[in-house]
Amino acid sequence: MSWSLALTRLCGVFALGSAALLAHAADKGAPPTAVKPVTDRYGDLRVTDPYRWLEAGRDPAVKRWSAAQDHRTRGYLDHLPARQPMADWLMKQAAAGSSAYYDLHAAGGQLFALYNQPPRQQPMLAVMGQDADPAKARVVLDPNTLNPTGRTAIDWYVPSPTGKLVAVSMSENGSEDGSLHVIDVASGKTVDAVIPNVQYPTGGGSVAWRDDGSGFWYTRYPGADEPAERQHFHEQVWFHRIGDDPAKDVYVLGKDFPRVAEIALDARPGAPAVVVSVANGDGGEFAHYLIQQDGSTRQLTRFEDKIVAVAMGPDALYLISRQGAPRGKLLKLGLDDPTLAKAVTLVPESDAALEPGGEFGAANITLTKHALYLREIAGGPSRVAVYGLDGTPRGRVPLPEVATVDEVEPMDDGSLLVAVKTYLEPPRFVRIDEASGQSRPTALSQTSPVRFDDVEVVREFATSKDGTRVPLNIVRKKGVKLDGRHPLLLNGYGGYNVSLVPRFLGAATRLWLDAGGVYVIANLRGGGEFGETWHTQGALTNKQNVFDDFAASAQYLVDQGYTAPARMAAIGGSNGGLLMGASFTQHPELFRAVVSTVGLYDMLRVELDPNGAFNVTEFGSVKNPEQLKALYGYSPYHHVRAGAKYPAILMATGETDGRVNPMHSRKMVARLQAATGSARPVLLSINAHAGHGMGSSLSIRTNQTADIYAFLFDQLGMKYPAAQ
Template sequence: REKAVAYWREGEHGEERVLIDPNTLSDDGSVSLGGTFPSHDGRLVAYTLKANNADEATLYLRDLDRGEDSAIDVISGAKYAYPTWEPGGRAFYYTWLPASGDVPVADRPGYSEIRRHVVGTPPATDAQVFPRTGSARTFLWPSLSRDGRWLFLYVQHGWNSSDVWFRDLQADVSPTDLPAAARIDDLDTARWIATNARARGFRALAVGVDANYSVEAHGGRFYILTNDGAPRYRVMVADPAAPERAAWKEIIPESDETIEAVDIIGGRLVLRGLRAAASVLRVHDLDGARLHDVALPDVGTVDVVHGEPDAPTAYLSFSSYTTPPEVHSLDVASGETALWSRVDLPIDTSRFKVTLEHYRSHDGTRVSMFIVHRKDIALNGDNPTLLYGYGGFNVSMTPSYASSILIWLERGGVYALPHLRGGGEYGEAWHYSGRGPHKQNVFDDFIAAAEHLIARGYTRPERLAIRGGSNGGLLVGAAMTQRPDLFRAVICAVPLLDMVRYHLFGSGETWVPEYGSADDAEQLATLLAYSPYHRVKRGQRYPALLMMAADSDDRVDPLHARKFTAAIQWASASDRPALMRVERQAGHGGADLVKETVESYADQWAFLLWQLEVGGQ
């Protein structure tokens, strides 16, 4: 099949049945499945469909008992929807966005609002729970406690901080009229949000602090994961009746591990975190006492942990560079795991070696890097090497399985992934030191990683390629324009490369808290100093370039890819190619068609084998 099929089963051991088969939804494969959001009893499933795997989405509702979709519950503007269900499955809260043609593209995120949809009623009648903020630099989303009592309103300011408001849905609180002077055009964003929140019965839990928060309500307490005063995060509790910050109590302090998530499962706290850029899993009691360190199969990644607050079993997904995706069950009372499901692939990964090395960046900062290769390679300075990176938006690059990489390893290639500043591997301080005015640190870390691979004898510049996508596309664009002598080939995917005008297109305005804006003179100077498009120089000998773009990318406008490729073709004095490949029926994350994916990777590996002269290719 060309597209992955979603299945469901009745209980843990029931028969697998098809939930949604996107292969049947269009003759040409243009309809893609987005997210699936089951009600707590599992009888209803909200899900999104997208054209060509783009971000824009429409939400539908499927009744599993009847095996049918509702003709009424069809919600457009579901790009940011992510429904959060009421306990009985009667309604859900979601983020709604007006149609793309109704407002300027760059301004759309500021027009999102929170709504409540009652199953079986026309979406046009959905109650507005919270209005638009008017700022494209904010994201709104709701979260409802498992018991349905507490509604949390999150206002995310880029990837750097969040505000949290809460409302007791059991209290007899009716929304009040806004003050006469409270018009969105008359108040700044923070005052507009606060005025509306209070008028609609919300109370502030964490507002106006330069930190991130996520909250779980259970047993009359709010469990709060935050980096407020703890760059690697800590867990605190608050009493909903006295939610002031001074009354919060710390129950799990910050440590040398970065806490990524906390889930309440089986009456315990399950913590998912990172140590040395790989996953760890801990179980604590509700007062924070550490009960179990969960043994994981390998140095790898736990992507998600699922479970119910009153159920004794959790389920977690796991993979590593040498372990294909698996699902394990976890007995939270004992901390013991058991393999529940796995993907069996005809690949012997025991031939490969994974090491974690450290190197110094240009300012002396110590950076870690995973390096994967066949056990029989020699450090002779002549191994074809692919250096991959991201370095931004607090995203952690952890060891996970990718069958496409094994093709490279089998041919004697080395694969390296450094944990650059701007990422989340080592907490918010690590992220902060690679964003905004500090963005050059990310590029310096990446260049230093290349120099380390050369100094250690893994490779040499003529045998070294780099690859990155999205923000990682910016990374490799910056690397090839700042150090064109260091690399033989570059694969740059769905990138942003014109950093002076990026905020005017696609979702660019939402990234201003991460990069800064050319509308600010000081920030313009920073952006212009590293903007890859503006650093292209006529007569420079640039590495070979394969630019990867997508015809339906509505997140990062393909104009970046087109402009930069043309600039390199015009400027480069080398005889190395500058090619652009446009993937059809594909969004920012590529196509969800097997054939298109295979063809894409085949072209990328062929390009690298050709340019790095691997095996006579």
Template sequence: MPYRCTLLALLLSSTAFATSMPSLSGPPATPIKPVVEDYFGTKITDPYRWLEDMKSAEFRDWLKAQANYADSMLATIPGRAALRQRLTALADAGASVGGIEQAAGRRFYLKTEPGKDGRRLYMHDGKGERLLLDPDTLGSAAAHVAIDWYSPSPDGRLVAVGVSAGGSEDSELRLLELASGKWLPERIDGAGLNSELGWLHDGSGFFYNRLPPADAKGERERYNKSATYLHKLGTPVASDTGLLGYGLDPARPFDIADIVHLDTVPGSHFVLAEVLHGDAVEHSYYIAPLAKLNGSATPWQRIVTPADKVAGAWLHGDTLYLRSNLDAPRGKLLALDLHHPELAKAKTVLAESPAVLREVAVARDALYIRASEGGVDKLIKLVHGGKAREMALPVQGTIRDLSTDPTRPGALLRLESWVASPRVLALNGKGKLADTGLIKPLAVDFKDYAAKRVMVKSHDGVEVPLSLIAAKAIKRDGSHPTILSGYGAYGITMEARFSATRLAWLEQDGVIAVCHVRGGGEFGEAWHRAGYIQTKANTAKDFIACADYLVKEGYTSPARLAGTGGSAGGITIGGAITARPELFAAAQSAVGISDMLRMELTPNGPPNIAEFGTVTREADFRAMLPNSPYHRIKDGVAYPAVIVTTGANDPRVDAWMPAKLAARLQAASNSHKPVILRVDYDGGHGMGSTKSQQVAESADVWSFFLWRMGVAAYQPK
């Protein structure tokens, strides 16, 4: 889409900000070994299929050569070390707290502290704070260990912890006894699909999801063919009872991408089974009497199917609350009596409104509900059997870690915004809000900066939200180094979240912008479906519209604009730079999906078919091909400078996918601008990255951007 430029923006073209190149030879050569496939009569040539064999010595040598080339180029940027030092100082400006849970009057949370690299698990009992687990004590020189998830028992006596090495998210489930501080003997591998456990009421055992053991070739599933089991404390793991899931009962088949989680709560006579159908928004739900659990003979009753468009469910006694999108794309809340579980009998307790219903937390006194409207979260209290009312909050921003204890009144929540640092607040049963003090005020000053949200017309006239963070006194003269990011998948919303390290970019006279493209969940399920399979092209087109707006309104110019997208956002940034390469000085594809035709063949591929489609259906293939970044690249096009980043242990987007994108761009671009592949050999998709890993990547990517934008302090000599 053409954009209108001011005279000043024309003057600030790529020739106005001179960039210099380090004296390095070109990137390592990538042999072309074409493979041709026929998809419904369309022949597709893949020149770099061989890179998909990540176990081959040729791939490993090539990847190392690319990583060394990237490291050598980044090392020539003079401002990089100072930027990294500033990022480190900001990252250590105060403690970060998240993952808050409650049990037996105790508060549990993960904390990243100044001078410490990984997230550590803490417990606060009202008298003081106690360190429960430092994952650094479990690591080695070869790989760090991260806490992937944890789940306290309802009596607060034990904590189950999922830990993994090297950012792999391949969790091992272990049990920590709080009184002694010692590990129990149980160790359960293949536990990477849990985020919490379904503890029995008395804490004597728990339900958990587990992946199957390795096959005869030593290959293991990472996302598929899982099932749920019941473990009783003190018994051998090998004797755990299989309850529901793939391969357990021929009479109740599940697809390979189905993920089952079981839960029950004190005061309930039922066990709730939630079935995630890969990455689909719509789930299935089963119930069974807790007293009648009996392995594969358990009398499960399916009460919700995907056709019912239910995206979340929560137990309170023998009532099940359901978040439904049926005829309500922004969500409504239903209540269902499990003694009469016909969904048609469910009562609407919170009707659809302009606010999007996000999540529900169940306490003894009420449901605490997070909803969002216009980029701002609301907290709604719905008393059991009573009416809903909105609770006043001290900051307009995002609620995260909404946490309750079903046996106690009130809730905990973390509240933050783009420019307001997080606070952990406690809301008691009487509606009084107080700061818990779990997070101390940060020594970071954002008083000279402000955030705002504007609406931008996209290619088809639809208005797309754009969040901007910039100096209050910004001069809109087109000169500001600007990072524009976008995502656009799974119905995930790009929320207003605080980051102290963001200040390091703003101090470069920079602007941070977030384009809330279609495919996300900003306006509910309809927004998601507007960037989904057949409509997927809207994500990149919305991103381009936001980039055009930033230029037209004088925030930046193409010479000082960088775009970035990560994971599924790799489709967004890949689509943008291949459609409008002249609009960006630089770009980052971070652990990004780039080959949509081959994604479904990866370990994480089957779950993603629900979101992106499959090449086995012609209609899907016809939609996927023109949105696949790898296949959009054309020879002889002047692409911007690109830094592609990956983790060698990434379980979600295999490292070969970013590798193929980098190789193709290196071969195709005639702009003579660098394309490099940065590899973290102790990293994965980012979930388990340490603070120092996050700082190092930001320093590398941002200094690369600033170099290509012509900022003087970053020009190699």
């Protein structure tokens, strides 16, 4: 039987099954959902979709259906005894912690930072001296004052070289649909015309100031005046002079870029040029350009060159190359004739990966007058290697064994501020003296009322279906007995070269552990934990490896006596939501409960959305026969089986999500509610004032966390710790 014929027959079974299942209404408490079959043809393949009508998010019938689903979910969650105490306690812990400073930028003898101070709903932009003393910090921009509802967020910011002005992108309701504001740092007032359409989830957004501060290069989308099929594509680079009408802004680059180009701009103080990084969608291909201070441009690398990051030094360019080095090597290229063929290898490939980070990698290369600091990742934990400008190794920045560093900011006094994060301690910045290599704590370090003195993190390895060893970061109370009785929450992602690195676990994990639970983070293929090979083994037609890794991780935890399927839950979001859908449709017997947020489920319809088109280089396209075969092979929506005993499921989405269309959650929930044979609930939570998660207010984030853990506690029979 040919593959196409086999899938045609299988799709017919699914379509008939979905229609018939309405008669016995498997999830008895679910609102009724009409079946309106639509059949698509992909070459010889016919696929019938029973819930296509739920894709029309603005249709009044869909809005009524969504409201009914959310009402049902709220009725369940709000009546759980633990739900409100959890929300109150989580908010109390957030308010009791110290302020958090992050995304540092040194400019004009000052230090800028985003600044989070619960119970304020949104982070603010602050400025302080080079001594990095938060007691002397001053708020430059407070979105909480601009919008007391907490629905206005800062997407990103870039200070001018003198530190007198700062360009800030802001958006509403978690949409990430940003407009650019130029703020006078001294007064906090907007001093230039607001520029719309500079930021969107499809390709992000960016700014690079001219060295004299008279203007800046910025990213721009076609905007609302263009046809819908162009509005969130064709990102370009334009130049704006301070004081000019944005209508007079000058086009610089981008008309010949791919439709799904994602552009990042990087200007180093005193550098002769701006580096423009162009991603070809989300699959990991990059091209790079230079913009001279006079506005002239030059292409530096092409997609096929496998250069994934470029940083500008005072007299040379530094490039991370994966050409013949899947974990990455560092090249050096002179500025007198920046032809890639003339680049020399400065730091060869090592046992750790030089991964792109920040805006396409430049943030992972920190240059000072005396040294290079390269952030490396080794299976999850990261380290910072130090080299002389000639490539001579100078050791590493001292860090805890299981930690990550996501910021290294050079200061004018010859020191560096390094952000250190671990699972069990609040984030902290240490100051490294370049001359001596000595480090000391700073007042930017956070404190938390939540402590983990009685907790440990152990790294163990599961063996996947094909023999690949998959790292597991197991967070457990010291002395835990491996008797198979613990509630266990397994988290994973596995995509886009994104690595799950150590992050402070915080109050919700403390609740979980105090209730007898174990928490596990799996470093699956598809991420960047071991370099590009690890990523490609979980992308495109290899995506099934990710789901096999996760299933093997779950089975390992059972086999080792941590838990049992009846006591195990899984959680993931976005690409991790796809992981959840594939995992519980392929292995419903492994989990008792699953939380899946802002996930992808109908893999045959992903590329029809604006951001979905950017995902083709990661997932593949239905237009490619082999990729179609792989997509259909794991697509969660198409593998829901009538009568299967699915776990209890909580899905959450946001109406303003520009990254993953909420229709995925609507359709998947409808199909599961019709099919499940377990009598466990399939719930959908929909927030009208949230998107993919970026820019959500503190209250939204806290209440969503309380929803998730109250659901898990209820389904796994856990007791809310009374001592809390």
